[in-house]
Amino acid sequence: MIEIKVDTESCVGCGLCVKDCPMKVYELKDGISTPVRPNDCMGCLSCHEICPAQALEHKGIYAAKRHYIDIRVCEMLKKVI
Ligand code: SF4
Numbered sequence: 001m002i003e004i005k006v007d008t009e010s011c012v013g014c015g016l017c018v019k020d021c022p023m024k025v026y027e028l029k030d031g032i033s034t035p036v037r038p039n040d041c042m043g044c045l046s047c048h049e050i051c052p053a054q055a056l057e058h059k060g061i062y063a064a065k066r067h068y069i070d071i072r073v074c075e076m077l078k079k080v081i
């Protein structure tokens with residue numbers, strides 16, 4: 001399971017992670033990004049890359065990233081089979 005931590009001191013509330021996350025994991029609450037659906041995270045790390053404040057940390061990402069890659073491979077295979 002992925003654990004998402006937001007460094008509330010660093011987060012500038014730009015909302016980029018909220019817009020970018022394909023799984024809608026985040027919402028802005030009082031101007032701070034808050035992972036409201038952390039269990040939906042599939043470990044793509046897109047939010048991590050886009051955050052200008054480097055305020056996001058994910059733990060347990062390896063297992064989740066494998067799951068994400070497996071889903072993508074299955075989707076590709078479905079198109080060619
Ligand atoms: S790693 Fe991907 S799915 Fe998870 S919170 Fe970040 S953008 Fe969303």
Ligand code: SF4
Nearest residue numbers: 011012014015017051
């Ligand atoms: S992208 Fe980073 S700085 Fe911007 S709202 Fe998300 S966590 Fe905060």
